[in-house]
Amino acid sequence: MSEHSLLHDKILPIGTVVLAIIALWYAAAVFLNTPFERDQAQRAGNTISFSEILPRTMAQERPVLPAPHQVFAELWDTTVGKSITSKRSLVYHSWITLSSTLLGFLMGTVLGVALAVGIVHYQTLDRSLMPWIITSQTIPILAIAPMIIVVLNAVGISGLLPKATISMYLSFFPIAVGMTKGLRSPEVMHLDLMRTYSATASQTFWKLRLPAAVPFLVTSMKVAISIALVGAIVGELPTGAVARPRRTPAGRFLLRPDSADLVGFADGRRTCRDPGHDRRHYWSLGQPAHGSEAGMNGPFLTAIAFWLAAWAVNIWLARLKPSSPTVANLVNILIPVLFGAALIALWEGVTRGFNVPSVLLPAPSMIWGRILTSTHILWADFQQTYLKAVIAGYVMGCGIGFLTAILVDRSPFLRKGVIPVGNLVAALPIVGVAPIMVMWFGFDWQSKAAVVVVMTFFPMLVNTVAGLAATGSMERDLMRTYAATRWQTLFKLRLPAAMPFIFNALKINSTLALIGAIVAEFFGTPIVGMGFRISTEVGRMNVDMVWATIFVAALAGSLSYGLIALAERAVTFWHPSYRRRAGA
Numbered sequence: 001m002s003e004h005s006l007l008h009d010k011i012l013p014i015g016t017v018v019l020a021i022i023a024l025w026y027a028a029a030v031f032l033n034t035p036f037e038r039d040q041a042q043r044a045g046n047t048i049s050f051s052e053i054l055p056r057t058m059a060q061e062r063p064v065l066p067a068p069h070q071v072f073a074e075l076w077d078t079t080v081g082k083s084i085t086s087k088r089s090l091v092y093h094s095w096i097t098l099s100s101t102l103l104g105f106l107m108g109t110v111l112g113v114a115l116a117v118g119i120v121h122y123q124t125l126d127r128s129l130m131p132w133i134i135t136s137q138t139i140p141i142l143a144i145a146p147m148i149i150v151v152l153n154a155v156g157i158s159g160l161l162p163k164a165t166i167s168m169y170l171s172f173f174p175i176a177v178g179m180t181k182g183l184r185s186p187e188v189m190h191l192d193l194m195r196t197y198s199a200t201a202s203q204t205f206w207k208l209r210l211p212a213a214v215p216f217l218v219t220s221m222k223v224a225i226s227i228a229l230v231g232a233i234v235g236e237l238p239t240g241a242v243a244r245p246r247r248t249p250a251g252r253f254l255l256r257p258d259s260a261d262l263v264g265f266a267d268g269r270r271t272c273r274d275p276g277h278d279r280r281h282y283w284s285l286g287q288p289a290h291g292s293e294a295g296m297n298g299p300f301l302t303a304i305a306f307w308l309a310a311w312a313v314n315i316w317l318a319r320l321k322p323s324s325p326t327v328a329n330l331v332n333i334l335i336p337v338l339f340g341a342a343l344i345a346l347w348e349g350v351t352r353g354f355n356v357p358s359v360l361l362p363a364p365s366m367i368w369g370r371i372l373t374s375t376h377i378l379w380a381d382f383q384q385t386y387l388k389a390v391i392a393g394y395v396m397g398c399g400i401g402f403l404t405a406i407l408v409d410r411s412p413f414l415r416k417g418v419i420p421v422g423n424l425v426a427a428l429p430i431v432g433v434a435p436i437m438v439m440w441f442g443f444d445w446q447s448k449a450a451v452v453v454v455m456t457f458f459p460m461l462v463n464t465v466a467g468l469a470a471t472g473s474m475e476r477d478l479m480r481t482y483a484a485t486r487w488q489t490l491f492k493l494r495l496p497a498a499m500p501f502i503f504n505a506l507k508i509n510s511t512l513a514l515i516g517a518i519v520a521e522f523f524g525t526p527i528v529g530m531g532f533r534i535s536t537e538v539g540r541m542n543v544d545m546v547w548a549t550i551f552v553a554a555l556a557g558s559l560s561y562g563l564i565a566l567a568e569r570a571v572t573f574w575h576p577s578y579r580r581r582a583g584a
Helices: 003-043 050-057 068-080 090-121 123-136 143-155 160-183 189-195 200-234 248-253 257-264 293-318 325-353 364-373 373-411 410-427 430-441 445-468 472-479 486-523 530-540 543-571
Strands: none
Touching: 003 050, 003 068, 050 090, 068 090, 090 123, 090 160, 090 200, 090 530, 123 160, 123 293, 123 325, 123 543, 143 160, 143 200, 143 543, 160 200, 160 486, 189 200, 189 410, 200 293, 200 445, 248 430, 248 530, 257 373, 293 325, 293 445, 364 373, 364 543, 373 410, 373 486, 373 530, 373 543, 410 430, 410 445, 430 445, 445 486, 486 530, 486 543, 530 543
16 A cells, blocks of 8 residues: 555544544533532632633543543553553553453354354254344343353363453354344345356355355454453453453442352352352352252253253254244244243253352242242333433434444545544443443433443444445446436435345344443442342342343343344345245
C-alpha cells in the first residue's frame, strides 16, 4: 500500500473520527464535572464563573468523567512509565488478559464452526441442539463464571484455561449462528449443479458451502472477538487472577467473605454451608458424601439411560417425513423438548448421584420448587430488568447501529473511520462500562438500558454494513439502467439483500441485551431486578434462587430469539436457507 493510500484510506478517516470523539469527550467532561465545582464553590460561599470552572473540570482528582488528557497521562504512566515485567504495568496485565482472550476466541471459533457444520448436515442436531445453544447464551455470565472456575479448579485445571473457557462460552454463539446461516446460503440451483457433477458431500462443503459462508463467518468473528475479551475480563473477577491491578466492584462482591465459601469448594477445605448437608462435612468433586458407591451412582446411571433413549427417539423423529403440517410442527416442537428433558434428567442424575452440594449446583427439582414459591419476586424482577431496561436498550441500540450503518454506507470516508472505532467500542468490557453508566444515569433502569445500547450497537453496525455490501455489481448496474435513485436502490435492492445480516445481528443482540442488563444491575440498582436478585442470593448462599432467576432469564431470552427468528422467516422467506430442499 502506498503512503498516499495509507493516509487516505486509513489514517485520515480514523483520525477524523477520533478527533471528533475527543472533542465530544471534552465537552461531556465539562458538563458532568461542573456540578461538583459549583457545589464546592457554594459550600465555600463563593460565586464561580465558567472561565474558572473550565480549567478545574479538566484537573479534578476524582472526576465523574476524566478528561482525555487525564486518561492518556495515566495510560502513559502505566505503560511507558513502568517496566513491562512489573505487576503495576498495564502491558503486563493486558498480555495476560489478551492471551486468555485469544485462546478463548480460538476455542470458540472452532466450537462454533463445528456446531454449525453438525447442525447443517445432521437434522437431529439442527432440530434438537440449536434451541438450547440459544438458551445457553441467555444465562448471565457473572452468575456462572464462579461455578465454572470452581469446577475446573476441582479437576486440576487452573490458570489460563478457565478464563479462556468463559471467553469461549460467550464467543462461540455468534460464530455458530453466522456460520449456520452462511452454510445454508447457497442456492438450490448451485446444490443441484454439484449433484450433476457427482460431487460428494465433502466436495460440496469445501467448494460451495464454505466459500458461501465466509462473509457470514468473518462478520460473526468481528463480533465474537469483542465478546471474547469481555468473557476473559469477567473470568478474572472470581478467580483472584494476578492480572488485575485494581479490584473492581464486581471483584469485591464475588470475593467477599460470605461468597468466598463457594470458591472454597474447589479444594475441599471449606465447610459446606448448605442447610441440606452436614455442616461439619467436607466435600470435593467426585467423592461420595455417604452411602454405597452403587447407591450413589444409581440416579446417574438412570439419567444416562434416559439420555441415550431420548437421543435414539430424537434420531427417529428427525427422520420422519410427516405429510400433515400439523404433525410436522408437533414433531419440530417435540424434538427440542425431548432433548431438553434429557439434559434436565442428566443434571438431576449428576447432582443426586454424586451428592453435589446444592450450594454449588442445585438439582432441577429444587430449582423448580423455588420457582413455584417465588413467582411474585421473579415477576417483579422480570418487569424491572426485561420490560424496562432490556426492551428500551435493545430498541435504541439496534436502531442507532442501523441508522449509523445507513449513514456511513453513503460515505466511504466515514465508513473507513467509523468501523475501526466501532470495533473499539465493542471491545469495551461490560464490567467497566456498567459502573460508569450507573454513575451517569442513576440506579434505575435507565443506566441498564444505556449498557444495553453500548452492547448492541456494534453487532448491528457491522452486520448492516456487511449486508449493504452484499449485493453484486450486476444488480446495482441493473438498478442504474432503470434510472433508480440512490434511495430507490437502497430500499428496493440493498436493504432487502441485507436483511439476513440484519436479522443475524438482531438475534445475537437479543441475548447480549439481556446479559448486559443483568450484569449492569450488579453495580447498582433498586432492590429489584434479575441482576440484583442474583447478587443478593449468591451472598446469602441461596443458589436455588439464583438458578430460578437464571431460568426466567433463559426463558425470556429464548422466547425473544424465537420471535425474531419467526420475523426473519417471514421477511427473508426468499433466502436459500429457508427454501432449500430437504437434505440439501
